[in-house]
Amino acid sequence: MDTQALRKKYLDFFVARGHAAIPSASLVPENDPTTLFTGSGMQPLLPYLLGERHPKGTRLTDSQKSFRAEDIEEVGDNRHTTFFEMLGNWSLGDYFKQEQLPWFFEFLTKEVGLDPNKLYVTVFDGAEDIGVPRDEESIEIWRRLFGETGISNGFQEVGSEENGYKKGMEDGARIFSYDAKKNWWSRSGVPDNMPVGEPGGPDSEVFYDFETEHDSSWGEHCHPNCDCGRFLEIGNSVFMEYTKTGKGFEKLAQKNVDFGGGLERIAAASANESDMFLAVDSLSNVIKHLEEASNKYYKDDLKSFRIIADHLRGAVFMISDGVRPSNTEQGYFARRLLRRSVQYADTLGIQEGTLVEAVAIITDTYKDHYPELEERRTEIERAVGDEEARFRATLKRGLSKLEKVMLKHEGEVGNQKEFEKAIPANEVFEVITSDGFPKELVAEILEEHGTKTEWKEVEALILEHKAKSRAGAEQKFKGGLADHSNATTQLHTAHHLLLKALQIVLGGHVKQRGSNITGERLRIDFSHHEKLSDEQKAEVERIVNDQIQAKLPVLKTTLPRREAEALGAEQEFGQKYPDIVNVYSIGPAGASPDDPRLDESFSLEFCGGPHVSNTGEIQGVFRIKKEKASSAEVRRIRGVLE
Numbered sequence: 001m002d003t004q005a006l007r008k009k010y011l012d013f014f015v016a017r018g019h020a021a022i023p024s025a026s027l028v029p030e031n032d033p034t035t036l037f038t039g040s041g042m043q044p045l046l047p048y049l050l051g052e053r054h055p056k057g058t059r060l061t062d063s064q065k066s067f068r069a070e071d072i073e074e075v076g077d078n079r080h081t082t083f084f085e086m087l088g089n090w091s092l093g094d095y096f097k098q099e100q101l102p103w104f105f106e107f108l109t110k111e112v113g114l115d116p117n118k119l120y121v122t123v124f125d126g127a128e129d130i131g132v133p134r135d136e137e138s139i140e141i142w143r144r145l146f147g148e149t150g151i152s153n154g155f156q157e158v159g160s161e162e163n164g165y166k167k168g169m170e171d172g173a174r175i176f177s178y179d180a181k182k183n184w185w186s187r188s189g190v191p192d193n194m195p196v197g198e199p200g201g202p203d204s205e206v207f208y209d210f211e212t213e214h215d216s217s218w219g220e221h222c223h224p225n226c227d228c229g230r231f232l233e234i235g236n237s238v239f240m241e242y243t244k245t246g247k248g249f250e251k252l253a254q255k256n257v258d259f260g261g262g263l264e265r266i267a268a269a270s271a272n273e274s275d276m277f278l279a280v281d282s283l284s285n286v287i288k289h290l291e292e293a294s295n296k297y298y299k300d301d302l303k304s305f306r307i308i309a310d311h312l313r314g315a316v317f318m319i320s321d322g323v324r325p326s327n328t329e330q331g332y333f334a335r336r337l338l339r340r341s342v343q344y345a346d347t348l349g350i351q352e353g354t355l356v357e358a359v360a361i362i363t364d365t366y367k368d369h370y371p372e373l374e375e376r377r378t379e380i381e382r383a384v385g386d387e388e389a390r391f392r393a394t395l396k397r398g399l400s401k402l403e404k405v406m407l408k409h410e411g412e413v414g415n416q417k418e419f420e421k422a423i424p425a426n427e428v429f430e431v432i433t434s435d436g437f438p439k440e441l442v443a444e445i446l447e448e449h450g451t452k453t454e455w456k457e458v459e460a461l462i463l464e465h466k467a468k469s470r471a472g473a474e475q476k477f478k479g480g481l482a483d484h485s486n487a488t489t490q491l492h493t494a495h496h497l498l499l500k501a502l503q504i505v506l507g508g509h510v511k512q513r514g515s516n517i518t519g520e521r522l523r524i525d526f527s528h529h530e531k532l533s534d535e536q537k538a539e540v541e542r543i544v545n546d547q548i549q550a551k552l553p554v555l556k557t558t559l560p561r562r563e564a565e566a567l568g569a570e571q572e573f574g575q576k577y578p579d580i581v582n583v584y585s586i587g588p589a590g591a592s593p594d595d596p597r598l599d600e601s602f603s604l605e606f607c608g609g610p611h612v613s614n615t616g617e618i619q620g621v622f623r624i625k626k627e628k629a630s631s632a633e634v635r636r637i638r639g640v641l642e
């Protein structure tokens, strides 16, 4: 069964059981600045799990486009992909375990036709510290379902993953209980990591057994959660009925089911094919095309074929959702995917133009369910083609530099011209850093020409270079704020007020992209696509000055990063924060260090300070002096206190 047919079968199955089919949300999350991409089905539905009414009712089903940037480097084995579709069915305070588990079981065994003998399931073992017991109800349901098919239905308590590797699987065991690391689901993982207000709950996963040999480098014995490749998780029913509060875990107002199933993983199980790149039509079609274009076989260079197929598909979906290759945010990932594709296409000896042809194959595969691909076909092909051309120009410049360097180190050996045994590391480093010429390529070219370089030294130079540019950036930042003069501190607090005012007037898409403060003026770069009108500028000034006049307390609070994120605190773009962070809040009136009332503040930002302790200390009236474009989609404002 191809994945397009499988998706339809799943949606139809749940529509027949009273669900409304809803379209996938965009890969670029709306109103959620904490993540660059939608990475699971529940992200866009969060408000409804928390109690907001969904216009389509309490039973929903969908297939959500998802992208996990953190997996880019993992692509190359038989299962990792950056883009995937998550099948979902949702009970928003409607049905619960008694319906969910039998339905999913029926779907897998009757509709997809999987042999129940090849299915193993896990449930939550319970956790005393949060007062949630073992999920006996799910155990009973699974025992009944497997029992009815006449096969073994034993239960085995596992607990931790380590225990699983130690004990292995008992004879006849079908249902296994694991601790919260494996069978509790929330956006932030285990209960300990959840911020206050976050929903979560026990889950029950279904695994497909490919019956491959256990690889003991993972652990002594195999068990459903073993990573050796024998078992593949194909679906997860989350019973989302808890939320974390200041005092521990409490039940949500409604019991929800959040089911997420990997469309392609179910396809792989249905084909009994553990290689996702062969089991999934959109990937295998691209691979076939690449085989023809390169005159090479997939099996001879699995990694290159897999990377190109995965990356191109991810880029196509991103571009169809409005992302364009660039150096920032989502665009950075689109660029990275495409440049890696070109690089591996070169490894396979594939001609320019082949990738754009592969884009057409991807579009054709998906266009019925995702009409945005067809609607933007030309745009997508152009974006991919342009990026390939740009990258190839970079490669060409790098290559000619490298050739010059090599020629410098050519000598006569006997009557023959030959390159010296090694090219100096600093010259290789120059080629790599000046143009962004990929290291791996340099290594290959040197090898082809029978020479090499001292790579350890090159790496050291690259690290040093990175450290220097980072220090430079910190210096620049300090340039404003290391100067703790009174005037600078006042402008720094005004800067926080200004960012918030811009968001109020222009919209939530406004994010800080850069800043610089001296004793005379502040400067902020922020994301916005057009010039501000005089009215908008006046409104922004008015909001800032109102907060100054309101004499609001300015407080510094230290708290876990996740809590700060959950409160929606502004982060500096591109910054990685430690687990414990400082935030500065401005307002509300009456807030104090003992009771900072962060959720009611006017402005809340990740920040090290310093700031005035009350906006009333800001002297003068805030004025915007200049407003102009700083780069595409980024505006720059200079402001002063007069």
Ligand code: SER
Pocket (backbone or CB within 6 Å): 040, 041, 042, 088, 185, 236, 237, 238, 258, 259, 260, 261
């Ligand atoms: N939220 C769960 C997951 O992403 C199930 O949809 O795995």
